[in-house]
Amino acid sequence: QIIDGKATAAEIKKEIAEEVEHIVAGGGKRPHLAAVLIGHDGGSETYVHNKVLACEACGFQSTLIRYEDDVTEEELLACVDRLNNDTDVDGFIIQLPLPAHINKQRIIERIDYRKDVDGFHPVNVGRLAIGLPCYISATPLGILTLMRRYGIKTSGKKCVILGRSNIVGKPMSQLMMQKHYGDTTVTVCHSHSANLEEECRQADILIAAIGKPEFVKADMVKEGAVVIDVGTTRVPDPTRKSGFRLCGDVRFDEVASKCSYITPVPGGVGPMTICMLMLNTLAAGKKAYYD
Ligand code: GUN
Numbered sequence: 419q420i421i422d423g424k425a426t427a428a429e430i431k432k433e434i435a436e437e438v439e440h441i442v443a444g445g446g447k448r449p450h451l452a453a454v455l456i457g458h459d460g461g462s463e464t465y466v467h468n469k470v471l472a473c474e475a476c477g478f479q480s481t482l483i484r485y486e487d488d489v490t491e492e493e494l495l496a497c498v499d500r501l502n503n504d505t506d507v508d509g510f511i512i513q514l515p516l517p518a519h520i521n522k523q524r525i526i527e528r529i530d531y532r533k534d535v536d537g538f539h540p541v542n543v544g545r546l547a548i549g550l551p552c553y554i555s556a557t558p559l560g561i562l563t564l565m566r567r568y569g570i571k572t573s574g575k576k577c578v579i580l581g582r583s584n585i586v587g588k589p590m591s592q593l594m595m596q597k598h599y600g601d602t603t604v605t606v607c608h609s610h611s612a613n614l615e616e617e618c619r620q621a622d623i624l625i626a627a628i629g630k631p632e633f634v635k636a637d638m639v640k641e642g643a644v645v646i647d648v649g650t651t652r653v654p655d656p657t658r659k660s661g662f663r664l665c666g667d668v669r670f671d672e673v674a675s676k677c678s679y680i681t682p683v684p685g686g687v688g689p690m691t692i693c694m695l696m697l698n699t700l701a702a703g704k705k706a707y708y709d
Contacts, residue, residue, distance in 0.1 A: 419568070419679050421646075423560070423686040426567050427693035431475050434700050438477035441703070449703025450479040451535065451695075452501055452510035456494070456520075457487040461652070462513045465692075469511075472692045478699060481507070487517050494520060495528050502530040509535030509553075509702035511695070514585075532708040535698040537589070546592050551707040553698050558590040560690030561625065561646050562599055570623075570644055570679060577602035578621035580614075580667065581628040586648055590625055626667035636672040645673055645680045648687050664688075 442448055451473055455466045466482065473480035483497060494512070501510045510533055516522050526534075531541035537553035545552035565572060577594045581587035587606060594600030602623060607614045609628075618624055618638040626634050627648035639645060649667030666683030674680050681687050701707060 420674070421564055421568055421679055421681045421686055423564060423681060423689045426564060427560075427689035429567075430563070430693050431472065431696060434476045434696055437700065438703075442477070447508075447703065448477060448479050449699050450481070450506055450508050451699045451702075452481040452483060452504075452507045454483045454485070454494075454497060454501075454510065454512045456485045456489055456513065456516060459515070462515075466513050468692055469695060472696050473699075476696045476700070478696070478703075479506075489517070489520075491520050491524065494525055498525060498528045502528075502533060507533065509533045509699045511536045533702060535695060535702050537698065538584070543584075543589070546589060549596055549598070553701070553707065554593065554694075555585055555589040556691045556694035556698065557586045557627075557648060557687065558593050559694040559697070560687055561590065561648070562593050563694065564646075564681065564687070564690055565600075565623075565644070568679060572623065573601040575602045575622035576605070576620055577623040577625065578605045578607060578617050579625045579627065580607050580618070580633070581626070581648070582606055582608045583627065586627040590627065594623070594625075628667055630667055631665040632667070632669045634668040634673060636669065636676060639673050639676050641676055642678045643676065645677045646687060647681050647683050649683060650688060 453466050453469055455462060470480050470482055501507050512525055526538050529539050531539040534542055535553055537555040542552040546554055579587055579590050591604050591606050594602045595604045605617055607617050615638050619640055621643055623644045625646040629649060629651055631651045631653060645668055647666040647668040651665045652662040653665045655663040664684045
């Protein structure tokens with residue numbers, strides 16, 4: 419079965435919009451997300467544009483703040499301070515990647531963790547690790563939500579994650595390990611893993627997040643496995659208006675027939691990511707995790 423992330427995301431955004439109207443009807447405040455975009459990277463422009471559109475669909479207020487590539491670290495830190503102190507802003511994100519002269523970690527750690535709807539601040543990362551309520555990074559949360567909505571049983575299964583990034587691999591491994599989330603036995607593979615292909619073949623659930631187009635081939639997948647493709651590499655394609663197409667980490671054409679469930683690229687995990695940011699923003703508006 420092909421997992422339809424686009425349809426699932428649309429469903430969830432509709433549920434969020436209904437809840438927002440309920441909150442507003444009861445005299446409550448519309449959730450407000452601010453996004454900071456630095457420079458003109460094509461991918462970041464598209465993501466942030468889609469985040470603003472998703473806010474509209476959910477009935478949120480949104481604010482877009484732009485800086486040029488030559489913004490200084492001090493200017494960005496001052497912007498973070500302003501957003502931290504703006505009582506109307508419930509949550510905000512600094513779109514990554516940042517220019518090389520900016521210390522990313524210093525910016526992230528300056529964000530008030532109570533407004534960190536990306537779930538990148540060490541307080542949120544740490545709270546996730548010990549199973550406390552917190553903002554969870556959108557891509558891992560989106561993957562878990564897809565599996566739940568499709569009724570995929572995870573408890574006790576063997577889960578292999580390809581990639582150990584801070585945004586996907588690491589938080590995904592936490593979620594898949596924990597009792598009240600995935601409750602699976604987790605193996606994290608990366609560029610220096612020995613026997614990576616053999617590890618993959620053992621997986622009941624294989625989550626590919628290494629950013630290498632078509633890395634996962636049919637002979638690396640167990641019959642009946644659930645395969646989640648997080649890859650979104652832009653590869654040149656002159657037949658497209660944009661000049662590129664998105665390519666996943668999995669050879670969909672040869673892997674799909676072996677799987678019980680598989681996510682396509684595009685239309686699988688991608689649409690869920692922004693949707694989970696909306697869910698985190700709703701939680702921020704409701705002060706669900708922190709006062
Ligand atoms: N760049 C790529 N993915 C993300 C994300 O989830 N959040 C932010 N802030 N930047 C990103």
